[in-house]
Amino acid sequence: MLYLQLAWRNLWRNKRRTIISAASVFLAVFLALLTRSMQLGSYNFMIENVVRLSTGYMQIHQTGYWNTKSIDLALPDDPAMRTRLMQMEHVTQVIPRLQSFALAASNQATRGAMIQGINPGLEDRLNSLSGKISAGSYLEDADSSALVADGLARYLGLGVGDTVVLYGMGYHGTTAAGQFPIRGIVRFSLPEMNASFVYLSLHQAQTFLEMPRLINSLSVMIDLPRHQTAAYEAVSGAFGRNYEVLSWQQMMPEVVQGIAVDNAGGIIMIAILYVVVGFGIFGTVMMMTLERRREFGVLSALGMKRGKITLMVLAESVLLSILGVVSGTIAAFPLMLYFANSPFRLSGEAAEAMLKLGLEPLLPLSVQPSIFISQTLTVLAIAMVSTVYPALVLRRLEPVQAMHT
Amino acid sequence: MAIIELRQVEKIYDSGAVPVHALRGVSLDVEPGEFTVVVGPSGSGKTTLLNLIGGLDRPTSGTVRLDGTDLAALSRSALVEFRLHHIGFVFQAYNLIPVLTAEENVEFVMLLQGRPKETRRKTVHELLKAVGLEEKMSNRVSELSGGQQQRVAVARALASGPSYVLADEPTANLDTEAAGTLLNIMESLNNERKTTFVFSTHDSRVVERARRVVRLVDGRVSEDTTHRPA
């Protein structure tokens, strides 16, 4: 208490210097918080959406499926297995899919297509597929018709009510062929999807590919991203011996890498900012030490141990930093909170990049506690490092010499 | 038993280009309750002597026993602790902690000693009253005159309950009136509390009032006179 009080008053002996130093910490913390909040917010948003649109947080396949994408590596569409997954902690949704490549044809043209055998209800709950219908209507559970992506339908010159012909390779080399009335057209922002996707109900796809009661992936959704490790361990513990269980990170390493690169860039920028600020704090603490050598000599003469004097200087440095951290946080938090709830809408290159991933070009900020904790700890660490020099000066402190100057 | 015991103390400063022989074989005993003044011309070694008695510095040779403890037996940090519990200081330049109030300055050493709050409060009041500053207790020391600051310094020196109080030229920065007040206070503290004082001065007005005068010339004790108390 004594040290804090003393330190606090000492700080205000040179108001201007203290305010300038604290302001530099304030600015660094403010910028760092916003930067991190944007970065982590965009990663979370991207991950959440990519995961919803494609792989889920993890998938279960027949061993070897992910690398080969072989239609023959299928797994049973087993309701008991799905129930068991749903009962696991953190698991919120389990989505079976049967995907395969085929040719889609009309009278006029033929083109490669990605056949998506889905459970319409589950899929819609996961990624609101029905919201992307641009004409016609969404699939029903035991539907015998198809949804065709907008770009593909245009290419084939087909519309709602027309029939699309699909043929390709079925299970174990059989020939798969069928014709399906088009119930609806779906429009995707991601061009590859828009040019190739054809949705069938799972049952239809199984019939078409001659794979009754077989699927090739079970996607698993969980409640919170941070529970992924726990959930993955549970799922892989239960099914990993017979099947391959892959996390989204394993299935989409390019996304992980893109985030890592961007993240490193942000951290480097912030590190440079903090180095500059660190020199500011260091300079202030150093001046506060050097100009008070005489006073420290007196304190030592009175019986205050060097360690305690050092502690007082540390308290000064920490208080100075805390001033900056607290004010920076107070200034940044409302902004972060506001833009967490009503995200920026991006434009230009950034927006295009996100559209390409099939994402809405939004940038919701993150207010996760780790952002505040890590900035606070960083500044505190700087404050402590800044006290190393005063500590060295104080180690050599001899009251007689110090008071002589 | 003497509270301060110096035997054949030499102090040579050899930090500069030429070594300075500041004390040349000083032997001195101070008994509890004494009121001793060290006098001598500038450069005669008064400050050096008081620094040794204050445990702020070590002799080049000879022994210094303070309150029964040989200085040589104390480590650097033990010496700091020793000063805290055994010695009170009054400096020429007051040297109060500028950001603290008068009462906080007095309380400070007791906080370092870890004394309970009640004791601290009581002692602070008592001492500031004794030096005639109970009115100025909660003033920042920068708001006090030089004489008042030096009285706060005397109160601070006594607050730790030291065995003796050292004052190196405590009146040097004060006008005649303030110096007189300070001396009166120190004298009455010596009379009433039997506080042992050792202080240095080259102020002749001060010398007249001292009971014991130790005169230093060129680092040697040239005279040591004790007057009968009046």
Ligand SMILES: Nc1ncnc2c1ncn2[C@@H]1O[C@H](COP(=O)(O)OP(=O)(O)O)[C@@H](O)[C@H]1O
């Ligand atoms: N820290 C020091 N380093 C070198 N010489 C010193 C130091 N302190 C005092 N001296 C020298 O020692 C001698 C005695 O000084 P001092 O004890 O301060 O005398 P006084 O207090 O009587 O004026 C002087 O010649 C002074 O210059």
Ligand SMILES: [Mg+2]
């Ligand atoms: Mg002197």
